[in-house]
Amino acid sequence: METSLQIPLLTLLFTAAVSENVALYYFLGICPLISISADLRASFNMGLMVCVVMLITTAANWVVCNHLLKPLALEYLQLLFFVSIIAAVVQLLEQFLDRFFPSIYEVFGIFLPLITVNCAILGVAMFAVLREYSLVQSLVFAAGSGIGWWLVICIIASVRRRIDLTVVPVHLGKTGITMLIAAVIALAFSGITELMGGGL
Amino acid sequence: MRYLRILWEGLIPNNPVFILALGLCSTLAVTLKVENAFFMAVMVGITTIFSSVIVAALRYYIPFRYRLLSYMLIIVTVVIAVEQILRALFPDVARALGPYVGLIVTNCVVMGRLEAYAASHRPGEAFVDALGVAMGYATVLLTIASIREFLGNGTLWGLQVAPDFYIPCRVFNSPPGAFIVFAALLFAVNWLRAFAGRDS
Numbered sequence: 489m490e491t492s493l494q495i496p497l498l499t500l501l502f503t504a505a506v507s508e509n510v511a512l513y514y515f516l517g518i519c520p521l522i523s524i525s526a527d528l529r530a531s532f533n534m535g536l537m538v539c540v541v542m543l544i545t546t547a548a549n550w551v552v553c554n555h556l557l558k559p560l561a562l563e564y565l566q567l568l569f570f571v572s573i574i575a576a577v578v579q580l581l582e583q584f585l586d587r588f589f590p591s592i593y594e595v596f597g598i599f600l601p602l603i604t605v606n607c608a609i610l611g612v613a614m615f616a617v618l619r620e621y622s623l624v625q626s627l628v629f630a631a632g633s634g635i636g637w638w639l640v641i642c643i644i645a646s647v648r649r650r651i652d653l654t655v656v657p658v659h660l661g662k663t664g665i666t667m668l669i670a671a672v673i674a675l676a677f678s679g680i681t682e683l684m685g686g687g688l
Numbered sequence: 689m690r691y692l693r694i695l696w697e698g699l700i701p702n703n704p705v706f707i708l709a710l711g712l713c714s715t716l717a718v719t720l721k722v723e724n725a726f727f728m729a730v731m732v733g734i735t736t737i738f739s740s741v742i743v744a745a746l747r748y749y750i751p752f753r754y755r756l757l758s759y760m761l762i763i764v765t766v767v768i769a770v771e772q773i774l775r776a777l778f779p780d781v782a783r784a785l786g787p788y789v790g791l792i793v794t795n796c797v798v799m800g801r802l803e804a805y806a807a808s809h810r811p812g813e814a815f816v817d818a819l820g821v822a823m824g825y826a827t828v829l830l831t832i833a834s835i836r837e838f839l840g841n842g843t844l845w846g847l848q849v850a851p852d853f854y855i856p857c858r859v860f861n862s863p864p865g866a867f868i869v870f871a872a873l874l875f876a877v878n879w880l881r882a883f884a885g886r887d888s
Contacts, residue, residue: 512863517713518713519709519710519711567764568761568765568768571760610793660871661874664871664874664875667871671864674864674867675864678864
């Protein structure tokens with residue numbers, strides 16, 4: 489508790505977005521990263537949607553966990569509540585966009601059901617509770633993680649556009665070459681951490 | 689005989705990770721040590737088997753429109769039970785796996801089996817199918833974990849197996865190593881499949 493309170497917010501944001509990136513360091517949300525990244529525009533939109541949903545659900549889950557479950561000693565039901573809240577938030581967001589911003593819904597709507605089963609969303613909410621972050625810290629952590637995921641899926645999609653023009657080993661397939669791209673980008677991201685002094 | 693074929697289908701021709709590309713997150717995240725991978729595979733297996741049998745037994749009572757929600761609730765219930773048992777019996781392993789135990793909920797291997805098989809078959813068949821898929825998943829997890837632990841530490845399940853002159857290659861302990869090992873294995877599996885296909 490003491491240590492988590494002392495982390496500067498900027499460090500937290502940078503750590504979550506780059507050096508301990510949610511996709512490349514914790515391996516969360518890999519399935520959509522592999523399948524969606526074939527299309528750059530779709531990747532960009534999906535990443536933006538993940539950012540938005542991640543911020544809302546992490547805040548909602550933090551409030552429920554710290555002000556409902558902990559006082560009632562029901563922490564073992566955490567998982568059930570988190571999954572229900574994420575499903576409910578996504579459903580509400582979908583209806584809200586459909587009702588008030590139909591043009592936005594047309595572009596982003598198809599990604600919302602996919603986000604319900606994105607393990608990055610659930611994982612970030614659970615990390616925030618596990619590390620006993622305060623509400624502000626949780627929000628910064630969620631924003632950093634969301635931006636980090638967005639960044640990674642856009643980079644991978646951009647690289648794949650170039651890869652499409654080249655000849656790759658037949659047996660590697662689309663999944664394999666995307667994994668190798670992710671490996672190289674993960675190396676680059678850990679390189680940035682070293683560049684900043686590695687002490688973050 | 690028929691049950692044997694169902695079992696074989698899940699193990700090799702329908703292998704959840706390499707052929708169907710499901711459940712990639714945990715495949716990459718928990719394969720640092722063989723011990724962790726083993727416990728993860730067992731827990732995913734138990735979850736798949738129990739939720740498959742429950743869904744198969746209730747298949748006439750689950751309304752089609754709300755089937756995904758019902759599956760989700762069944763999976764969450766099983767995962768909470770498994771997590772509590774793990775915490776009670778093996779607290780060290782539970783701490784090492786951290787939030788990845790809870791993330792079995794969003795592991796698409798489980799949901800995939802429920803939707804594709806258990807929802808339309810008898811409980812006995814669903815049990816065998818889930819067992820086969822669980823064994824296929826465990827095989828992949830243990831293979832990746834063995835390679836990573838051997839190359840990265842020179843150990844297997846914590847025991848020193850590499851000769852003294854072997855210098856551990858630390859990159860396999862880091863996240864990029866996971867992507868590289870996965871891509872290499874995927875290449876090997878696809879190559880073997882193509883090789884076997886040409887023979888017959």
